[in-house]
Amino acid sequence: MDLLNAIILLLNYTVIPALTYGSQLALGAIFVTLVYGILRFANFATGDMMSFGTMFAVLLTYYFQSLGISFGVLPTALLTIPFAIFMMILYMLTIDKFVFSYYRVKKSPPVQLAMVSVGVMFVTQAIIRIIIGPSDKRFLDGEKFILKATEFKEMTGLNEGLTIKSTQVITIFVTLIVVSIMFWFLNKTKTGTSMRAYSDNEDLALLSGIDPKKVVLITWVIAGVLATIGGILYGLDKSYRPFVYFNNMLPIFAAAIVGGIGNPYGAFFGGYVIAFAEIFLTYAYKRFFIYILPDSLEPNSMIQLLSTDYKFAISFSILVIVLLFRPSGIFEGKKI
Amino acid sequence: MRQYSNVITAYLIMTILIILVGVFQSWAIALTILNYCLISAVMTMGANIQWGYAGLINFGIMGYTALGGLAVVLVSVAPVGEAWKLGGLNMMICVGIIVGMIFLIRYVLKKIEKSKKRSYLIAAIIVIGLLLLRFISAPAIESIESVEPAKTGFLGGLGMPVLFSWIVGGFFAGGLAYIIGKIALGLRADYLAIATLLIAEIVVSIVKHEEWLARGVKNVIGLKRPAPYEIDLQTSPWFINLVEKFHSAKLELINSISERQDMLNQMVIDASSIYVKLCFSGLFLTVVIILLIITQKALYSPWGRKMRAIRDNEEAASAMGKNVVKEHLLIFILGSAVVGIAGAMMVTHDGLFTPGSYRPMRYTFVIWVMVIVGGTGNNFGAILGGFAVWFLWVQAAPIALFVINLLTSHLPETNEIKIHLINSAPYFRFLLVGIGLLLIMRYRPRGILPEKIIKQ
Numbered sequence: 001m002d003l004l005n006a007i008i009l010l011l012n013y014t015v016i017p018a019l020t021y022g023s024q025l026a027l028g029a030i031f032v033t034l035v036y037g038i039l040r041f042a043n044f045a046t047g048d049m050m051s052f053g054t055m056f057a058v059l060l061t062y063y064f065q066s067l068g069i070s071f072g073v074l075p076t077a078l079l080t081i082p083f084a085i086f087m088m089i090l091y092m093l094t095i096d097k098f099v100f101s102y103y104r105v106k107k108s109p110p111v112q113l114a115m116v117s118v119g120v121m122f123v124t125q126a127i128i129r130i131i132i133g134p135s136d137k138r139f140l141d142g143e144k145f146i147l148k149a150t151e152f153k154e155m156t157g158l159n160e161g162l163t164i165k166s167t168q169v170i171t172i173f174v175t176l177i178v179v180s181i182m183f184w185f186l187n188k189t190k191t192g193t194s195m196r197a198y199s200d201n202e203d204l205a206l207l208s209g210i211d212p213k214k215v216v217l218i219t220w221v222i223a224g225v226l227a228t229i230g231g232i233l234y235g236l237d238k239s240y241r242p243f244v245y246f247n248n249m250l251p252i253f254a255a256a257i258v259g260g261i262g263n264p265y266g267a268f269f270g271g272y273v274i275a276f277a278e279i280f281l282t283y284a285y286k287r288f289f290i291y292i293l294p295d296s297l298e299p300n301s302m303i304q305l306l307s308t309d310y311k312f313a314i315s316f317s318i319l320v321i322v323l324l325f326r327p328s329g330i331f332e333g334k335k336i
Numbered sequence: 337m338r339q340y341s342n343v344i345t346a347y348l349i350m351t352i353l354i355i356l357v358g359v360f361q362s363w364a365i366a367l368t369i370l371n372y373c374l375i376s377a378v379m380t381m382g383a384n385i386q387w388g389y390a391g392l393i394n395f396g397i398m399g400y401t402a403l404g405g406l407a408v409v410l411v412s413v414a415p416v417g418e419a420w421k422l423g424g425l426n427m428m429i430c431v432g433i434i435v436g437m438i439f440l441i442r443y444v445l446k447k448i449e450k451s452k453k454r455s456y457l458i459a460a461i462i463v464i465g466l467l468l469l470r471f472i473s474a475p476a477i478e479s480i481e482s483v484e485p486a487k488t489g490f491l492g493g494l495g496m497p498v499l500f501s502w503i504v505g506g507f508f509a510g511g512l513a514y515i516i517g518k519i520a521l522g523l524r525a526d527y528l529a530i531a532t533l534l535i536a537e538i539v540v541s542i543v544k545h546e547e548w549l550a551r552g553v554k555n556v557i558g559l560k561r562p563a564p565y566e567i568d569l570q571t572s573p574w575f576i577n578l579v580e581k582f583h584s585a586k587l588e589l590i591n592s593i594s595e596r597q598d599m600l601n602q603m604v605i606d607a608s609s610i611y612v613k614l615c616f617s618g619l620f621l622t623v624v625i626i627l628l629i630i631t632q633k634a635l636y637s638p639w640g641r642k643m644r645a646i647r648d649n650e651e652a653a654s655a656m657g658k659n660v661v662k663e664h665l666l667i668f669i670l671g672s673a674v675v676g677i678a679g680a681m682m683v684t685h686d687g688l689f690t691p692g693s694y695r696p697m698r699y700t701f702v703i704w705v706m707v708i709v710g711g712t713g714n715n716f717g718a719i720l721g722g723f724a725v726w727f728l729w730v731q732a733a734p735i736a737l738f739v740i741n742l743l744t745s746h747l748p749e750t751n752e753i754k755i756h757l758i759n760s761a762p763y764f765r766f767l768l769v770g771i772g773l774l775l776i777m778r779y780r781p782r783g784i785l786p787e788k789i790i791k792q
Contacts, residue, residue, distance in 0.1 A: 122770025
């Protein structure tokens, strides 16, 4: 019984939140990795692009709510996803046309493109703040919990409750769908294959008749889908605030590099690595040990490896360790 | 002279802009802008040493700035005796353990050949060391932080003159750069950018949350100043006489004695704050000029030529027998040290240390925009970039407000769009700086004042 309690405790406070957070990071990391692999630059506007897509979802949700449209028990924001994605792709293509394509055609070094993306980051951030403001926005509606702690306790008779929020299930579910469709697309369709060929060797790909414009277009479309959905899921689970999204760029980068940048599987995996590390290293295991150890050995302190203040620092430390020992990431990514 | 004409024009325009702010807004604002421009100029010079001379992209500027600020606290604040008594010994033991760990690891690395056993040994040293550190420091930290938590709650500093801390700040930042350089300098350019950005975040989060060190997010206020205090100036007779002499014509016009006294008092208060700011401007200008002379000399010395050779063609330089790795590390340390000095200058100017305010947007990306806009590889360009972008960053909101009012003047005051736009005027600074960066990168990729190679 104590063992069961301990397992439920860990599930409730670490495993499920980590899975959710990891899914959100994974979507962002795949976005970074795609842009890096195919368009060949580190996109410092990542966080703000995700924020841009989410902004539309927030505004549309408010608009739908004012019209009285709802999605039953599910959050209304899910209904707005297609529209938000559409606006996002439009924005990305506009930016690509007026900013990035010039440097791509000129074959500028990646550093220059990265600096340009810093400019895009500034502009995007300004547009977002001018349109929606910097404050916190909550746009979650519908049923909040699938399973409440008290219900679970009554059902099983355990001491520990298990809470499952609907956003957690939605996040994991939607991520799995999106990512499997994307991997299917990259591996099984002709366009996907051409994209991978372009990523591996641009010159050879061009020789074999792959249209670079089409590859770039499809990349931005996929990137738009990933960025918007990743952003909306994060916003539903926590809340929407432009500054937080900008900061999220950092663990997302860490996830992409840890998994091996340029490698979508690696990025997917890297997201979970970062999320699990962050949550497992900052969780206080006191109650867990109280359950599994005999009474005489009960711990006095919190048994917390690191204080939660260092949550972000953990993911960056993992990145540093990976860079030191496996510079191309856990899965083989691009050569550094 | 002709080759310097655009440099002179650019600087003249900048001076006129700052004078205009003085005339139209107030001289106190103009001087604050000037001081921050000078601080930004030091930061951009540091970044320019790395990016312009050697092509190293360093997004960790925030971390060095924070360390420079930390140096001010650790050097100039008076030591907190009680905290030292309670936890000083334990903290010193911890420092000893860290040094011991480093030497032990170095010893293992040198004596044992590369193998699985060695990796396990090093891992064991680190884990045991960390556990020991935690065990020893935890009670000490608790007792240190409980000493008058509202006022102190930290170990305090050394109580030395604040100007000394600028040099220490440079050393702190240089030391951090040595560690980062050892870890990350082998990486390709954009990886280096990401790695430095993330490491700087780690540094800032340590400064933020280790409250025994410098109070963390509780901030340290009332730091020492290398300039006189306004309140002392307002009571010293020589200063009042000076102000009276300066404004004698204006004061003559007023007949009533009490009114004249009130007027004089107000003038003394205004003048004291301007006097203090001028003192800072003088100090900062000295630093900028000294750095400018050193960097110019370095740029056109054989060493500078070597750095440019490495930047432009690493393989060729390495084939000529130049030690690329060593030179990269050296220049990484030098540039970061300059940024550290700037960080210390900034905290000294503000008189307070607020770790919570170190954010990558303001302390990394804006500085980089300055470097790119000003002109990479050109010290005059870097300084100009610092001035121009900081000016834009500060004045963007008033400019935006003016434009919004002009464009929406036909709308009634209650119009929602107008209110919304006016409320979001502060965010137009991001827009202006971003568009400025994009335009410069597109149409003048080498900056306003591009690098000049003088044939020697």
